[in-house]
Amino acid sequence: MQLRIDLHATAFEPLACLEQWQRQLAVQGHNGSAAESLFIGRVRPAAADGALLVALELEHYPGMTERQLRQLATACCRRHGASSCLVQHRIGRVLPGEAIVLVAIGADRRGPAQRCCQELLEALKHEAPFWKREWRADGSSAWLTGNTPL
Amino acid sequence: MQLRIDLHATAFEPLACLEQWQRQLAVQGHNGSAAESLFIGRVRPAAADGALLVALELEHYPGMTERQLRQLATACCRRHGASSCLVQHRIGRVLPGEAIVLVAIGADRRGPAQRCCQELLEALKHEAPFWKREWRADGSSAWLTGNTPL
Amino acid sequence: MGEPSVDGIRILLFAGLREQAGWGDRHWPAPAATATTLTPRQLWQALELPGTMSSMRIAINQQFAEPDTPVHPGDELAFLPPTSGG
Amino acid sequence: MGEPSVDGIRILLFAGLREQAGWGDRHWPAPAATATTLTPRQLWQALELPGTMSSMRIAINQQFAEPDTPVHPGDELAFLPPTSGG
Numbered sequence: 001m002q003l004r005i006d007l008h009a010t011a012f013e014p015l016a017c018l019e020q021w022q023r024q025l026a027v028q029g030h031n032g033s034a035a036e037s038l039f040i041g042r043v044r045p046a047a048a049d050g051a052l053l054v055a056l057e058l059e060h061y062p063g064m065t066e067r068q069l070r071q072l073a074t075a076c077c078r079r080h081g082a083s084s085c086l087v088q089h090r091i092g093r094v095l096p097g098e099a100i101v102l103v104a105i106g107a108d109r110r111g112p113a114q115r116c117c118q119e120l121l122e123a124l125k126h127e128a129p130f131w132k133r134e135w136r137a138d139g140s141s142a143w144l145t146g147n148t149p150l
Numbered sequence: 151m152q153l154r155i156d157l158h159a160t161a162f163e164p165l166a167c168l169e170q171w172q173r174q175l176a177v178q179g180h181n182g183s184a185a186e187s188l189f190i191g192r193v194r195p196a197a198a199d200g201a202l203l204v205a206l207e208l209e210h211y212p213g214m215t216e217r218q219l220r221q222l223a224t225a226c227c228r229r230h231g232a233s234s235c236l237v238q239h240r241i242g243r244v245l246p247g248e249a250i251v252l253v254a255i256g257a258d259r260r261g262p263a264q265r266c267c268q269e270l271l272e273a274l275k276h277e278a279p280f281w282k283r284e285w286r287a288d289g290s291s292a293w294l295t296g297n298t299p300l
Numbered sequence: 301m302g303e304p305s306v307d308g309i310r311i312l313l314f315a316g317l318r319e320q321a322g323w324g325d326r327h328w329p330a331p332a333a334t335a336t337t338l339t340p341r342q343l344w345q346a347l348e349l350p351g352t353m354s355s356m357r358i359a360i361n362q363q364f365a366e367p368d369t370p371v372h373p374g375d376e377l378a379f380l381p382p383t384s385g386g
Numbered sequence: 387m388g389e390p391s392v393d394g395i396r397i398l399l400f401a402g403l404r405e406q407a408g409w410g411d412r413h414w415p416a417p418a419a420t421a422t423t424l425t426p427r428q429l430w431q432a433l434e435l436p437g438t439m440s441s442m443r444i445a446i447n448q449q450f451a452e453p454d455t456p457v458h459p460g461d462e463l464a465f466l467p468p469t470s471g472g
Contacts, residue, residue: 015169022165031195031247038188041260041472045181058471059401061464064448089471097181101472110191110271111300118264121472129445129464130471131401143402145468150261191386208385209315211378214362239385251386271386279359279378280385281315293316295382 001077002030002084002106005069007060009092014040014102021086021104033083033106037117041101043094047134048144054135056094061129065091072123080116082107087124093135122150151227152180152234152256155219157210159242164190164252171236171254183233183256187267191251193244197284198294204285206244211279215241222273230266232257237274243285272300307331309371311343312378320350330373340377341367349379356380393417395457397429398464406436416459426463427453435465442466 002025006017018038025031047053069087077085084106094100103121107113124130125147132144152175156167168188175181197203219237227235234256244250253271257263274280275297282294309328318324326347330338340360344353344367357380358365371377395414404410412433416424426446430439430453444451445464457463 015165015172019165032190032192032249034192034194036190036192038186038190039260039264040182040186040188042182042184042186044184044258061398061400061445061448061466064445064464067448099182108194109298109300110189114189114264114268121260125472126469128469128471129400129466130469131467132470133401143405143467144470145402147470147472148259150259211312211314211359211362211380214359214378217362275386276383278383278385279314279380280383281381282384283315293319293381294384295316297384297386 001074001082002028003070003073003077004085005066005073005087005089007065007089007091011095011098012088012090012102014088014099017086017088017102018104025084025106030084033113034108035110035113036104036106037110037113038104039102039117039121040099041121042099043096045096047136047142048148052137053096054137055096056100057133057135057141058091058094058100059131059133060091065129068128069124072127073120076116076120076123077105080105080107080112080119082112082116085116085120087120089124089130091130151224151232152178153220153223153227154235155216155223155237155239157215157239157241159240161245161248162238162240162252164238164249167236167238167252168254175234175256180234183263184258185260185263186254186256187260187263188254189252189267189271190249191271192249193246195246197286197292198298202287203246204287205246206250207283207285207291208241208244208250209281209283210241215279218278219274222277223270226266226270226273227255230255230257230262230269232262232266235266235270237270239274239280241280307373309338309343309373310376311347312376313349314378315381317349317351317356317379317381321347330371338371339368340365340371340379343371343377344379353379355382357383393459395424395429395459396462397433398462399435400464401467403435403437403442403465403467407433423456424458425454425456426451426465429457429463430465439465441468443469 086104088102238252
């Protein structure tokens with residue numbers, strides 16, 4: 001199973017990451033999977049209470065985050081028989097419209113690829129040590145204590 | 151709702167299509183969706199019976215295919231409240247490893263984006279007038295009468 | 301009284317059905333003046349198409365239809381073997 | 387008998403908890419020779435951390451653990467408020 005996980009302290013471009021990942025897989029003799037399911041999450045322009053959002057701050061637990069993402073991805077891909085897995089996640093100050101997360105799962109069939117991508121996304125939303133703080137236009141901020149509903 | 155559907159008679163590069171789609175959306179004032187669910191399907195190197203596959207031939211019903219894809223996509227996106235939908239589909243002779251289909255759904259939340267992407271993929275697999283013929287290494291060929299299992 | 305192309309019914313076959321039948325596009329003469337109502341089921345039999353129609357889907361003017369939906373002069377009728385896209 | 391850094395327990399707080407407590411990284415002296423077994427629950431109380439521990443998740447050496455999992459000298463203990471990634 002091909003696995004790559006990166007945390008980005010500055011803005012990342014999902015399509016550029018995917019191109020790089022595709023090249024990396026090709027170099028390793030792994031041609032395009034029959035089924036690839038992808039997810040890109042971006043920062044909304046509004047805070048949870050509807051106020052204008054200036055930025056989303058993503059705190060994480062250095063060391064544990066990477067380790068936990070690796071464990072979650074490995075377990076999820078094994079469960080679904082996925083053959084490749086790319087996870088890119090932002091940390092730090094993320095602006096509205098910027099990508100927070102990219103998950104790309106390759107598998108031999110569409111069902112496993114889709115299920116694996118969804119499950120891993122839920123896992124990293126709930127089981128990885130990330131914390132979000134919303135910064136509003138008036139200078140106030142608040143830590144989120146949960147995720148947006150599915 | 152932003153909708154774009156293309157049939158490609160020659161190989162298309164999913165990531166290049168996505169970049170172009172992203173630019174088109176930006177020009178129309180549609181910034182990146184909070185949630186984007188994508189699927190890329192590629193031709194397997196083996197036929198349904200396990201024989202080496204030389205090519206997959208995709209026949210379609212010109213006119214009806216485009217019309218049907220548009221109907222399916224519009225209905226599916228309306229059902230899930232998706233805000234953007236890109237469908238790219240190959241026709242003609244497709245080689246192993248080449249992309250057959252790309253579906254990209256933008257929505258405000260991950261659940262609707264994922265469900266819309268999955269449903270639309272199933273719809274175009276079962277409700278759009280495409281037919282696949284497998285060409286094997288020995289020169290023989292066979293029309294498929296169904297899709298690979300989900 | 302109308303163009304011949306408008307009067308007739310265009311019949312299209314696809315994929316395996318087209319190959320078994322040996323043709324893919326045929327014009328069925330059906331003058332607009334004729335009072336008779338034609339259905340896909342009747343045309344399937346009249347054209348002596350191979351296999352059973354029950355395994356086919358039917359499209360009239362590029363919209364899915366039923367075996368007994370009336371087909372009118374000027375219509376495009378297609379018999380579609382099981383599809384497999386994506 | 388060992389480095390002080392190995393003897394102690396490193397305690398980490400994150401996000402809202404870190405801000406409420408006013409610190410994020412602290413060293414708890416716990417000599418390796420001590421026979422006493424410490425738990426996250428005991429350390430939470432001893433450190434007089436704000437709020438209720440039941441809303442926190444606990445990690446020992448960067449793996450999720452329970453409130454009564456023993457913490458040993460040299461361990462890294464973290465109290466994690468509800469997470470929200472992705």
